[in-house]
Amino acid sequence: MERKIRVVMAKLGLDIHWRGVYLVSQFLKDAGMEVIYLGNKFPEQIVEAAIEEDADVVGLSTLGGNHLTLGPKVVTLLKEKGLDKVKVFMGGVIPPKHIPLLKQQGIYEVYGPDTPMDVIIKGISDSVTVH
Amino acid sequence: MADIDKLIRETLKGDKLAVSRLISVVERGHAQTPYILEKIYPHSGNAYYIGVTGPPGSGKSTTVDRLVKMLCSNNYSVGVIAVDPCSPFSGGALLGDRIRMNKRKSEWDVFFRSMSAGKIMGGLARTTKESSRILDASGKQIIVIETVGVGQSELDIAQATDTVVVILTPESGDNVQLMKAGLLEIADIFVVNKADRPGAENISMSIEAMLDRQRGKLEWRPPVLLTSASLGKGIEELYAEIWRHADYLRQDDKLKERRKSQLKGELKQRIESEIVNTLWQKIRDDADIDELVNDIWEQKIDPQSAAGKVVRRCLKD
Numbered sequence: 001m002e003r004k005i006r007v008v009m010a011k012l013g014l015d016i017h018w019r020g021v022y023l024v025s026q027f028l029k030d031a032g033m034e035v036i037y038l039g040n041k042f043p044e045q046i047v048e049a050a051i052e053e054d055a056d057v058v059g060l061s062t063l064g065g066n067h068l069t070l071g072p073k074v075v076t077l078l079k080e081k082g083l084d085k086v087k088v089f090m091g092g093v094i095p096p097k098h099i100p101l102l103k104q105q106g107i108y109e110v111y112g113p114d115t116p117m118d119v120i121i122k123g124i125s126d127s128v129t130v131h
Numbered sequence: 132m133a134d135i136d137k138l139i140r141e142t143l144k145g146d147k148l149a150v151s152r153l154i155s156v157v158e159r160g161h162a163q164t165p166y167i168l169e170k171i172y173p174h175s176g177n178a179y180y181i182g183v184t185g186p187p188g189s190g191k192s193t194t195v196d197r198l199v200k201m202l203c204s205n206n207y208s209v210g211v212i213a214v215d216p217c218s219p220f221s222g223g224a225l226l227g228d229r230i231r232m233n234k235r236k237s238e239w240d241v242f243f244r245s246m247s248a249g250k251i252m253g254g255l256a257r258t259t260k261e262s263s264r265i266l267d268a269s270g271k272q273i274i275v276i277e278t279v280g281v282g283q284s285e286l287d288i289a290q291a292t293d294t295v296v297v298i299l300t301p302e303s304g305d306n307v308q309l310m311k312a313g314l315l316e317i318a319d320i321f322v323v324n325k326a327d328r329p330g331a332e333n334i335s336m337s338i339e340a341m342l343d344r345q346r347g348k349l350e351w352r353p354p355v356l357l358t359s360a361s362l363g364k365g366i367e368e369l370y371a372e373i374w375r376h377a378d379y380l381r382q383d384d385k386l387k388e389r390r391k392s393q394l395k396g397e398l399k400q401r402i403e404s405e406i407v408n409t410l411w412q413k414i415r416d417d418a419d420i421d422e423l424v425n426d427i428w429e430q431k432i433d434p435q436s437a438a439g440k441v442v443r444r445c446l447k448d
């Protein structure tokens with residue numbers, strides 16, 4: 001049975017850096033995924049969408065400032081709602097020293113602005129155990 | 132089965148997570164789908180179904196967003212299914228940016244699901260019907276279905292909803308005459324959106340003229356409304372007209388008749404696919420298709436006769 005990976009994509013908080021995340025969304029679509037693009041959202045709304053859309057993956061973009069709090073908050077809220085299996089990815093401008101901190105708090109992977117597209121696509125595909 | 136039974140139970144109680152999972156299972160045409168539908172069906176049929184369709188970019192999502200907010204503010208619980216086209220190349224899709232654009236009030240009871248139109252098992256008609264029945268059975272009072280009016284989808288939406296809103300724009304202008312008859316025939320309400328742009332009056336007049344020509348034939352004459360969904364203008368009128376149509380349907384069993392005729396269509400479709408599947412199963416077991424292809428290639432038999440022979444033989448035993 002064909003099983004498309006469903007990805008909810010959002011910009012964290014009031015981040016207005018939209019090109020990056022929209023472009024990534026396009027690439028994921030071209031890789032055969034179903035991408036639900038939300039635009040600017042806060043963690044509560046992102047998790048709400050992940051529930052209703054039965055997402056496998058949540059992708060968050062951030063330009064700075066809020067990632068250390070808002071990113072892990074998405075993970076916590078997902079767990080609270082019983083969505084433990086949903087993988088959370090982050091992308092954007094994130095200082096390298098913050099990456100271990102984010103992963104410790106349950107972020108599955110963090111991609112800098114220069115990450116090649118196929119790395120992101122493969123990372124997402126591999127994170128989802130499709131059965 | 133235990134898992135599925137639990138999902139069904141929680142769905143009927145309105146649990147969002149269960150509803151969402153169940154829709155996925157059914158959408159993917161999982162082997163348990165018939166069982167799920169059997170259990171869900173007796174609990175459906177309580178919601179009112181609104182369809183919103185029209186050409187790409189006409190403002191369907193913006194209108195749905197406004198309508199859903201009005202419905203929620205009036206204390207209705209609402210389920211939304213938004214179908215978007217998928218990429219013909221990858222099968223992937225980019226869905227979204229609808230009601231979540233703006234903040235939802237926490238007391239609103241709304242469930243929003245995006246779907247891609249492509250490669251759905253058994254077609255769009257099947258999945259929108261089945262998903263909306265799940266939402267219906269989960270306790271949603273209003274179901275709103277958005278699809279782009281291209282190809283077959285507008286007929287599908289007419290087959291699945293009680294009130295169909297067709298949204299056009301001033302840009303549809305001169306094309307109204309040429310416009311696909313399908314879109315015009317299914318409308319219970321016409322909306323000319325983007326009325327903040329020039330040409331809206333014109334298109335509205337040409338729709339009225341078209342309706343005039345059918346005077347006498349129409350028991351319900353679809354109203355033609357002007358809206359600017361992005362500015363929130365005309366939405367209250369649209370809301371009122373939807374309920375006026377609903378009231379109209381509720382007289383003299385019209386709603387019942389409409390739904391029964393939809394069920395008849397659905398039953399026919401399902402019988403057809405049941406026949407095809409059952410026969411194919413048998414044919415695959417019985418006949419050697421490759422051998423037949425050889426015979427056809429060598430012109431021992433023509434394709435039509437070969438097909439007839441296979442099916443008749445299969446039906447005999």
Ligand SMILES: Nc1nc2c(ncn2[C@@H]2O[C@H](COP(=O)(O)OP(=O)(O)OP(=O)(O)O)[C@@H](O)[C@H]2O)c(=O)[nH]1
Nearest residue numbers: 186187188189190191192193279324325359360361
């Ligand atoms: N000027 C004007 N623009 C509008 C109006 N309503 C919607 N739009 C804009 O038209 C564009 C398309 O709106 P959508 O609501 O996404 O249209 P849609 O019919 O759902 O589009 P698809 O689902 O892609 O077919 C957006 O940029 C809207 O902001 C309106 O009343 N006036």
Ligand SMILES: [Mg+2]
Nearest residue numbers: 191192193277
């Ligand atoms: Mg739309």
